Amino acid sequence: MDAEFLNKLLRGDKLAATRAITAVENSAPSGEEILRAIYRHTGKAYRVGITGPPGAGKSTVVNKLARLYRQQEMHVGIIAVDPTSPFTGGALLGDRIRMTDVELDEGVFVRSMASRGSPGGLSRKTADVADVLDASGSDVVLLETVGVGQSELDVAAAADTTVVVLVPESGDSIQAMKAGLMEIADLFVVNKSDRPGADQAVTAIRTVLQFRSERDGWNADIVKSIANEGKGIDEIAGSIDRHRKYLEETGRLLEKRGRRIVNRIRELVGEQLRVDFWNEGRLERMRQEVQHVIERRRTPFDVVEDLLREFRQS
Amino acid sequence: MDAEFLNKLLRGDKLAATRAITAVENSAPSGEEILRAIYRHTGKAYRVGITGPPGAGKSTVVNKLARLYRQQEMHVGIIAVDPTSPFTGGALLGDRIRMTDVELDEGVFVRSMASRGSPGGLSRKTADVADVLDASGSDVVLLETVGVGQSELDVAAAADTTVVVLVPESGDSIQAMKAGLMEIADLFVVNKSDRPGADQAVTAIRTVLQFRSERDGWNADIVKSIANEGKGIDEIAGSIDRHRKYLEETGRLLEKRGRRIVNRIRELVGEQLRVDFWNEGRLERMRQEVQHVIERRRTPFDVVEDLLREFRQS
Numbered sequence: 001m002d003a004e005f006l007n008k009l010l011r012g013d014k015l016a017a018t019r020a021i022t023a024v025e026n027s028a029p030s031g032e033e034i035l036r037a038i039y040r041h042t043g044k045a046y047r048v049g050i051t052g053p054p055g056a057g058k059s060t061v062v063n064k065l066a067r068l069y070r071q072q073e074m075h076v077g078i079i080a081v082d083p084t085s086p087f088t089g090g091a092l093l094g095d096r097i098r099m100t101d102v103e104l105d106e107g108v109f110v111r112s113m114a115s116r117g118s119p120g121g122l123s124r125k126t127a128d129v130a131d132v133l134d135a136s137g138s139d140v141v142l143l144e145t146v147g148v149g150q151s152e153l154d155v156a157a158a159a160d161t162t163v164v165v166l167v168p169e170s171g172d173s174i175q176a177m178k179a180g181l182m183e184i185a186d187l188f189v190v191n192k193s194d195r196p197g198a199d200q201a202v203t204a205i206r207t208v209l210q211f212r213s214e215r216d217g218w219n220a221d222i223v224k225s226i227a228n229e230g231k232g233i234d235e236i237a238g239s240i241d242r243h244r245k246y247l248e249e250t251g252r253l254l255e256k257r258g259r260r261i262v263n264r265i266r267e268l269v270g271e272q273l274r275v276d277f278w279n280e281g282r283l284e285r286m287r288q289e290v291q292h293v294i295e296r297r298r299t300p301f302d303v304v305e306d307l308l309r310e311f312r313q314s
Numbered sequence: 315m316d317a318e319f320l321n322k323l324l325r326g327d328k329l330a331a332t333r334a335i336t337a338v339e340n341s342a343p344s345g346e347e348i349l350r351a352i353y354r355h356t357g358k359a360y361r362v363g364i365t366g367p368p369g370a371g372k373s374t375v376v377n378k379l380a381r382l383y384r385q386q387e388m389h390v391g392i393i394a395v396d397p398t399s400p401f402t403g404g405a406l407l408g409d410r411i412r413m414t415d416v417e418l419d420e421g422v423f424v425r426s427m428a429s430r431g432s433p434g435g436l437s438r439k440t441a442d443v444a445d446v447l448d449a450s451g452s453d454v455v456l457l458e459t460v461g462v463g464q465s466e467l468d469v470a471a472a473a474d475t476t477v478v479v480l481v482p483e484s485g486d487s488i489q490a491m492k493a494g495l496m497e498i499a500d501l502f503v504v505n506k507s508d509r510p511g512a513d514q515a516v517t518a519i520r521t522v523l524q525f526r527s528e529r530d531g532w533n534a535d536i537v538k539s540i541a542n543e544g545k546g547i548d549e550i551a552g553s554i555d556r557h558r559k560y561l562e563e564t565g566r567l568l569e570k571r572g573r574r575i576v577n578r579i580r581e582l583v584g585e586q587l588r589v590d591f592w593n594e595g596r597l598e599r600m601r602q603e604v605q606h607v608i609e610r611r612r613t614p615f616d617v618v619e620d621l622l623r624e625f626r627q628s
Contacts, residue, residue: 269591269621294568296356
C-alpha cells in the first residue's frame with residue numbers, strides 16, 4: 001500500500017476512504033493490510049448503533065443526529081446496513097429516507113453495506129468499516145440497521161451505545177415480537193410520538209425494562225421524538241452523551257472495547273485454523289467419509305476423530 | 315452407557331428418550347456417547363420444519379398434523395423450539411396451544427427446547443434431538459419454531475421439508491418483513507384463511523416466489539388452511555409427502571443429508587480446534603496482549619500471528 005494513499009485516508013479524503021472500505025468489505029488482502037496500517041489511528045470515534053423495526057424512522061433519526069453533530073463541528077460517519085434478500089437482490093426498504101442533504105456535507109461520510117454475503121459475520125465487517133471511518137477522521141460513527149433478524153445484534157456488538165427506535169404502535173408487540181431488540185438497547189426512542197399510543201409505548205417499555213437484567217448498572221433512557229420535525233433529537237443526542245460519559249467514568253468503555261478486541265482475536269484465530277485444517281487432502285478425505293456416514297457405517301464423530309488425529313500428528 | 319438403557323431407547327421407551335435428550339441438550343459427555351451409539355439407527359425419520367411469525371397457528375398445525383400421522387399408524391416426534399428471552403427467562407408466546415391431547419398419545423413424543431443458551435448452534439442441538447427421536451422409533455419428526463430471528467434458519471437447516479405458516483394479514487408485509495422466511499419454504503400455508511385477505515396473501519406469496527432463485531427445481535406449494543377446524547391439514551400432509559417423494563426420486567434427499575453431515579463434521583472440527591487452541595496459556599497471553607491492543611501499541615492481527623506461530627510450532 002503506498003504511503004500517499006494511507007496519508008490521504010488518514011487526512012479524511014473521501015475517495016481514499018471509499019476505496020479502503022471496498023477492499024475491507026470484499027475481504028481483499030489489501031483490506032487487511034489497510035486495517036493493520038490504520039489500526040493505531042483508530043479508537044477516537046464514538047460508535048452509536050441505531051436499530052429498530054422497519055418504518056420506525058431510523059434513517060430520519062440518523063439524518064437529524066448527523067446534522068446536529070455537524071453543527072457541533074464534529075465529523076460524522078454513517079454506515080447504513082441494508083438487509084438485502086439473497087433472492088431479490090434489492091434493498092429491503094422502499095421507504096428509505098434519502099440522505100442526500102447530509103451526504104452533500106463535506107463533514108459527513110455515508111456508506112451503505114449489504115448484510116448479505118457476510119458469512120464472516122456482519123459484526124466484523126461493520127466494525128472494520130467503522131475502523132476505516134474512525135481513522136479517516138470521524139468523531140462519531142452512526143451504524144444503522146433494521147432490527148428484523150441477526151443484523152441488529154451484530155450492530156450492537158460493534159457499537160458503544162445502542163439506540164433502539166420504536167413507534168407508538170410497537171407498544172402491543174414490544175414484549176412478544178422482538179425480545180432481542182429490548183435487550184440490546186442503551187436508549188429507547190419512541191419516534192412519531194404525535195401518533196396515538198406514545199405514552200402507552202413508553203409504559204410498555206418501562207415494564208419490560210423492570211425485568212431486564214442490569215446492563216452495566218445503566219438504566220436505559222426512554223425518549224419521545226418526532227424526528228421528521230426535528231423534535232427530540234437534542235434529547236437523543238443528550239442521552240447518548242450521558243451514556244458515553246457513564247461508560248467512560250466507570251471504565252466500562254474500555255472493558256467493552258477490550259471484549260470487542262478479544263472477540264476479534266478469537267474470530268481471526270478461528271478463521272485461520274479453519275483455513276489451515278481444511279486443506280485439499282482433508283476436504284477430499286471428508287467427502288469420501290460422508291458416503292460412509294450416510295450409509296451409517298460410521299458416525300460423524302469417528303470421522304472427526306480420524307481427521308483431528310492426523311492433523312495433530314502433521 | 316449400559317446396554318439396557320440403549321435397548322430401551324431404541325425400543326421407544328419415553329423415559330429413556332427423555333433422559334437421552336437431556337444429556338444431548340446439556341452437551342454432557344454422555345450425550346455424545348449416546349449419539350455415537352444410536353447413530354446407525356438413525357436416518358429413518360422424515361424431518362419436517364414448521365415455522366412462521368407469532369400467532370400464525372404453527373402449534374395448531376403441528377398438533378393436527380400429528381393426529382393425522384397417528385391415524386396412519388406413524389410414530390411422531392415433536393420438537394417445539396421456544397425462543398426464550400435471556401432476561402425474562404420465560405416463553406415468548408403466551409398463546410401457545412397446549413398439546414395435551416397429542417401428548418397423551420402413546421405414539422407421540424413432545425419435547426420443548428429453549429433457543430437460548432445454545433451458543434453451539436440451535437441447528438446442531440435440534441438435529442441431535444431429532445436423531446434421538448429418530449433412533450427411538452419416530453417415523454416423522456416435526457420441528458416447530460417461531461420465525462422471528464435466527465431460529466427458523468436453524469430449524470430449516472435441520473429439516474428435510476420446511477413449511478412456513480402465515481396468516482392472511484401477513485400479505486402486506488411478506489416482502490418487507492421476513493425475506494428469510496420466504497427463502498427457506500418448501501411449502502407455504504396460509505392459515506386462518508377464513509379471515510379477509512387470504513387470496514391476496516396467496517397472490518403476494520406467488521409474486522415473491524417468482525423472484526426466488528430455484529430451490530432444487532422444486533416449486534413450493536401454497537396451501538390455505540383453517541387448522542383449528544382441521545381444514546387443509548390433509549393438503550398440507552399431501553404436499554409434504556409430494557416434496558419428500560420429489561427429494562427421494564431425484565436423489566436430492568441424500569444430497570441434502572450429505573450436506574448436513576458435512577456441516578456437522580465441520581462444526582465438530584471447529585469446536586475441537588478451538589478447545590485445543592485456547593488452553594490456559596494462550597488465553598492468558600491473549601489477555602495480556604489485549605491491553606497493548608487497546609493502547610494501540612499492537613494490532614489484533616499481530617497478536618493472532620504470534621499466537622498461531624506458537625501453536626503451529628507446538
